[in-house]
Amino acid sequence: MTDHAAEVDALPKAELHVHLEGTATPELVRRLARRNGVALPDGLFADEHTFAWTDFLDFLRAYDVAASTIRTALDYRDVTYEYLTACAAEGAVYVELIASLDHGALVGLGDAEHIAGIAQGIDDAHADHGIVGRIISSCVRNFGVPAAEDVARRTVALDHPYVVGFNMAGDEAGFPAPDFARAFAIVAEAGLGCSVHAGEHAGPESVRAALALPGVRRISHGVRAIEDPALVEELARRAIVLEVCPTSNVVLGVYSSYEAHPLPALRAAGVLVTLGSDDPPYFGTTIGREYRLAHERLGCDLAALAAITRTALDAGFARHLAVNLTDHLGDR
Template structure:
């Protein structure tokens, strides 16, 4: 869908595997000589799932089409091309080395493939892409620390930050403090998923125990006025994904979503797509459905670039593109 509001956009919360559209899943399966899992699609050709657990199952089944470094590169290229058509000038993609490692793909080969996809999209569409390495919370702090060590041991210009996804109810943020301290001390930006499935206490713990300047989702912060005040005071940016939150049943509809309450409280927010084909959304849709004026949307696009983990020169260049 072509976005209604034609303004430059940016995104800092989208998952690599979660960006695979059904048509690409089919192409990758055919290329790799695979049969797609049964009941992966509904009657309309969309991914089939009905609740959070079945979404996770569908997500994992889609990922079975990924077998080679080239596959990962084609996924990030495909998403960047799609986002560029929605007006995006910049995307930070959450990428976990866990899945390629399980396939026997080295970190070096995986990064090289992602770099190729980013460079192809940059040449063809003028979009800038970067990578945030994420650990998986429910796999535990030891795995997270090992991932952080590997990341800082092999620096790459396109790897700009570190984050954590996975089950918010498992472990505590402080358990992952050693991994976060390691990457933070090496100059990387830090973010963490919190305040999505679990309430505002998860955001309090994250901003208390981890060196983060951003929170992935964080929408449950709206339940705690003191927390919203603290986020506003410290300028901690929320990576808000309204379409994802509504699709997963956190809120009944976009009108019930706390985006506007967060903005009214002075909390800095951005708009993002999370796992767009699963939630029938795009970055353009998120901007169009936000219920904000063009001026407010332009402000959000600028804030997204400002909150990114980009180097100063690239950030300055992109800010010129999103500033009227």
């Protein structure tokens, strides 16, 4: 493919799949640790941009240690502001941040205070850089069904204009989706958009189960749907959007290389996809880098990348935005 790096960098981008605590860079985590008097273990960082870890369990350990430095509403404001600022510098116009009320509670932060900190970061980034951020509240499968229903109820109770969706992350293989139907019914009835992590560490059956949950219109990852042609056809027919994170999939070993990644095959089958960075400083990536990789190694020309941004803006859960974000795309 010809070299269009500058045009890819200039292209408007949108991101629907990134975990807020997983965006804090080593530099920011060091700053928060100093601010909050948290001691960091040796070997947490590979370099100033990337965390060090060896396997999936070690990744989760590093993530939890780094996330434990994020403690106050001001910390959440700073994490949000700095991530959205970095995204804006790469051309992003819209980002949905997956936030965990459970994490806030773990560090003693009330839900309202937690979300107020994130909202302040969103407002400040919008004022300074024009980027629009919104919040997806997420539960964790392996914390169990009652905990998920609790997060669902608390998310609805927040009734915050920036909290536009609900997601579920965690162990998809060990905790079947149908058990969580009530949690999703609670948020779907309140009008929140729903997405579920599925089809990453488990196969097509996990994607099917996620799609059967109330309100689900997007799947976080979903890439292993490719193993079932009938499911691929259904995703295309129902215009279900897959929030694909190629580098996350390659780094975590879901696929052995970018060349083995199913994004081109999914697109060819008519499945709607977006690009996300998942946990950028852990996977050595950014939203801009995912767009570049999709161009250089996953067969997406500039028109395809513009279509991916349009899909993300159309499938975004934000309502009543003051600006029409698709204007950024012009006639692309």
